[in-house]
Amino acid sequence: KDHTPVKDSLLTPGPKFTKSHDQKQKLKIVNDSVRTKQEKSKVVTKSLQLPGQRFHTAAVKVQAVVKFTRLERLKRRAKWATKKLIVFILSHVGLTVLVGLYAVAGGFIFQNLETNTTFVNNTHNNNETEEVLENLRWQFVERLFNMTYELNVIHPDSWKMHATSVLEAYEKQIRQILRNVTDKEDGQLSESNDWTYPRALLYALTIITTIGYGNTVPLTWEAKLVSMVYALFGIPLTLLCLANIGSLLASVYRLTWKHLTHIWLVIRRSPSRHDPKIETSQVRVPILVSLTTMVVYILGGAAIFSKWENWSFLDGSYFCFITLSTIGFGDFVPGKNRDTFESNTKRVVCALYLLFGLATLSMVFQLLQDSVSVVIGRYASVLGLSESKIRKDMEETTNDGSRTASTATKVNDRFLATVLEAPASAAAEKNHQIKIGHTIQESRVRDAPMV
Amino acid sequence: FTHGYLPKNFLTKSCRYPCVNRTDLYELLRKAVVDSEIVNYVVDNKTHLDRWDFSGSFGFVVSVVTTIGFGNMSPFTLEGKVVCVVYAMFGIPLTLLVLGGLGEKMASCISKIRKCKNPMCHHTPRVNHMLNVFYIIILGVVLIFVAPAAMFTYVEQWYFMEAVYFCFTTLSTIGFGDYVIGIHETRLTNVYTHEFYEVIAYVWILLGLAYLSLVYRYITDTMFAKAQEVGRSTIKRLGSVAKL
Numbered sequence: 131k132d133h134t135p136v137k138d139s140l141l142t143p144g145p146k147f148t149k150s151h152d153q154k155q156k157l158k159i160v161n162d163s164v165r166t167k168q169e170k171s172k173v174v175t176k177s178l179q180l181p182g183q184r185f186h187t188a189a190v191k192v193q194a195v196v197k198f199t200r201l202e203r204l205k206r207r208a209k210w211a212t213k214k215l216i217v218f219i220l221s222h223v224g225l226t227v228l229v230g231l232y233a234v235a236g237g238f239i240f241q242n243l244e245t246n247t248t249f250v251n252n253t254h255n256n257n258e259t260e261e262v263l264e265n266l267r268w269q270f271v272e273r274l275f276n277m278t279y280e281l282n283v284i285h286p287d288s289w290k291m292h293a294t295s296v297l298e299a300y301e302k303q304i305r306q307i308l309r310n311v312t313d314k315e316d317g318q319l320s321e322s323n324d325w326t327y328p329r330a331l332l333y334a335l336t337i338i339t340t341i342g343y344g345n346t347v348p349l350t351w352e353a354k355l356v357s358m359v360y361a362l363f364g365i366p367l368t369l370l371c372l373a374n375i376g377s378l379l380a381s382v383y384r385l386t387w388k389h390l391t392h393i394w395l396v397i398r399r400s401p402s403r404h405d406p407k408i409e410t411s412q413v414r415v416p417i418l419v420s421l422t423t424m425v426v427y428i429l430g431g432a433a434i435f436s437k438w439e440n441w442s443f444l445d446g447s448y449f450c451f452i453t454l455s456t457i458g459f460g461d462f463v464p465g466k467n468r469d470t471f472e473s474n475t476k477r478v479v480c481a482l483y484l485l486f487g488l489a490t491l492s493m494v495f496q497l498l499q500d501s502v503s504v505v506i507g508r509y510a511s512v513l514g515l516s517e518s519k520i521r522k523d524m525e526e527t528t529n530d531g532s533r534t535a536s537t538a539t540k541v542n543d544r545f546l547a548t549v550l551e552a553p554a555s556a557a558a559e560k561n562h563q564i565k566i567g568h569t570i571q572e573s574r575v576r577d578a579p580m581v
Numbered sequence: 582f583t584h585g586y587l588p589k590n591f592l593t594k595s596c597r598y599p600c601v602n603r604t605d606l607y608e609l610l611r612k613a614v615v616d617s618e619i620v621n622y623v624v625d626n627k628t629h630l631d632r633w634d635f636s637g638s639f640g641f642v643v644s645v646v647t648t649i650g651f652g653n654m655s656p657f658t659l660e661g662k663v664v665c666v667v668y669a670m671f672g673i674p675l676t677l678l679v680l681g682g683l684g685e686k687m688a689s690c691i692s693k694i695r696k697c698k699n700p701m702c703h704h705t706p707r708v709n710h711m712l713n714v715f716y717i718i719i720l721g722v723v724l725i726f727v728a729p730a731a732m733f734t735y736v737e738q739w740y741f742m743e744a745v746y747f748c749f750t751t752l753s754t755i756g757f758g759d760y761v762i763g764i765h766e767t768r769l770t771n772v773y774t775h776e777f778y779e780v781i782a783y784v785w786i787l788l789g790l791a792y793l794s795l796v797y798r799y800i801t802d803t804m805f806a807k808a809q810e811v812g813r814s815t816i817k818r819l820g821s822v823a824k825l
Binding site: 209213216217336337340341342343344347351354357358361365366444445448451452455456457458459460461 | 819
């Protein structure tokens with residue numbers, strides 16, 4: 131098969147030439163024809179080889195191709211794996227780490243901003259109290275001496291009686307002083323005192339999750355400005371992260387639910403066994419189950435905090451609900467206004483509870499989204515308000531040619547379309563989480579798993 | 582007060598105040614302990630005694646349902662807390678529905694207004710989109726931050742920056758509660774104008790939230806589109822590097 135079609139057409143069936151002459155002729159023809167260099171080289175190599183040689187080179191080439199594809203496949207697989215890993219890190223873990231770092235950095239920033247103003251107040255209070263105590267001490271030492279001097283003859287019982295009354299008076303004064311000091315600490319001044327790191331961390335978290343307790347507020351202008359800027363960038367970042375985590379948790383939850391239902395059916399030996407190979411994303415967790423998860427989380431937190439803070443259980447659940455819905459009144463906040471180790475741990479635990487609770491809430495929202503839209507769709511179709519039916523009606527009316535009916539159905543269609551789409555959009559407006567989660571899922575489907 | 586010696590002394594000390602009813606005094610003292618601002622009103626003989634009148638309660642309800650949660654007023658009794666929780670459970674999704682719809686309406690109005698003004702301009706969709714965003718941001722900053730801040734500066738006698746800070750923390754639904762409208766003495770001495778002002782303020786909160794939801798959605802949409810683009814391009818680049 132040395133002859134290519136072009137060559138055949140060029141070569142007229144003329145007299146036979148010698149080999150070399152034949153080759154020369156072929157080369158000439160090849161050079162004359164309008165062809166790419168590649169083809170020319172191919173033709174040249176092909177034409178210059180003996181049949182045996184050609185087979186050998188072909189075999190070598192095939193071997194090389196096979197090796198090349200195997201190596202290429204391995205390389206490609208490795209690259210795909212690393213790509214997936216990088217994207218995964220950037221989307222789930224990386225985002226969470228970013229938000230965590232943002233909160234930690236925020237804690238440091240606010241701690242540094244606020245401690246300067248309150249340091250002076252603290253020392254002032256301490257010095258005052260010290261002075262008062264010292265004066266009081268000297269006063270009562272004098273009194274004790276005078277009492278002993280006046281007794282003249284010291285009998286143990288009488289001396290003890292008089293000394294007790296003097297010391298009781300001293301005690302009363304001390305109690306009064308302590309009450310004043312503790313009152314000051316519980317008042318407005320102490321709210322801004324002691325910006326320890328846990329307090330600043332909780333403050334930063336309440337900003338970026340938009341809870342905003344209000345028990346600690348920025349007092350200086352710099353702190354207020356910094357808070358505003360911090361919130362401006364922190365809130366969208368946190369919402370993004372929470373939506374991400376929520377979608378991840380939702381898929382994990384769906385998977386476990388799928389397996390649980392499968393196991394339950396297997397145990398009951400029910401004839402209608404669900405196919406375990408259903409797509410995880412199509413599993414629908416019932417509304418009650420997702421709501422129960424949220425309720426369990428709230429009650430669990432209520433149990434912990436009510437025990438620690440000596441609130442009633444109802445007060446604790448009220449606190450958990452108000453916190454997790456990001457309302458955040460601030461009438462109940464864990465960690466009293468002391469700088470003890472206990473209250474600091476309480477604040478840190480509150481911060482962690484907050485973060486996990488919001489992630490759980492996001493997950494529950496995403497799980498509810500599928501179920502709620504299905505339920506509403508079912509009710510709408512029962513009532514005859516489904517979109518398809520409306521469209522059918524509209525088509526019928528337009529075919530009939532009555533304008534008023536068609537416009538009416540058009541209006542109905544638009545209104546009901548917004549209502550039917552409402553669950554998705556409402557949840558999207560809440561913390562803009564679901565929309566983000568949707569886009570994440572869509573993007574995942576479209577195989578662009580970034581963010 | 583728990584020991585009761587203070588009111589007892591007050592009432593029985595040489596029968597100085599025989600006409601004061603004991604239960605009334607206890608009620609007053611309890612309210613004073615709960616809401617220390619009332620002491621000022623009692624002493625200065627003002628009429629605005631109970632913070633839980635209609636406008637105050639309306640403000641509280643708005644703060645619950647929009648998840649702002651100022652905290653200057655919060656339910657004290659057990660029944661109040663239970664009702665608050667139930668109210669929030671139903672009210673928050675409902676509000677989100679309404680605010681979302683409002684935001685969409687506002688966006689369509691804005692784009693319609695822009696179209697009417699420039700009928701001859703032929704913009705590409707991208708430029709159109711960017712102009713839309715620009716208008717929305719400018720309108721947002723002016724209407725939602727500057728104008729209300731000016732109003733609060735005049736009425737509540739705050740500094741302008743304090744009013745801006747209040748607007749920001751309220752509209753981002755953080756809601757610290759260190760600055761609250763309508764409870765302190767304001768420049769509006771007439772009761773009716775005061776109530777009208779409070780109603781206007783809460784309506785502003787709702788509209789501002791609808792607007793902000795719109796802005797957020799624009800920002801996240803553009804961010805997402807860009808992120809997807811960046812993601813795809815980086816993956817392509819990684820792929821080409823792998824091929825090399």
